[in-house]
Amino acid sequence: MTRKTKQEPSRSHDEATIESLRKSPKFAAAYLNDVLADGDEQELLVALRRVADAFGGVPKLASTAKLNATTLYRTLSPKGNPELRSMTSMLKALGLRLAVQPISKSA
Secondary structure, eight states: OOOOOOOOOOOOHHHHHHHHHHHOHHHHHHHHHHHHHHOOHHHHHHHHHHHHHHTTOHHHHHHHHTOOHHHHHHHTSTTOOOOHHHHHHHHHHTTOOOOOOOOOOOO
């Protein structure tokens, strides 16, 4: 007699990332810091969109940050170009902030 095993439903990379971000704001901050350190502007906007999705979606973020939702969708698209004021508002609404750190020089 063969035993049927129940397979876990598969999920996309985005879904798994969003779930991890939702579980831990510290992970979300580390995730964004890694993208800032290693990525480009387009990658940062995609990462911010994932974090927004993890914490209730773009409409909720727009409301909390007092930004227009349609504009925020465009801003967080791969070709978006957020102003510093918008970026600061979004991060604050997500419980995060932008910080500057010195780059370590190797000896």
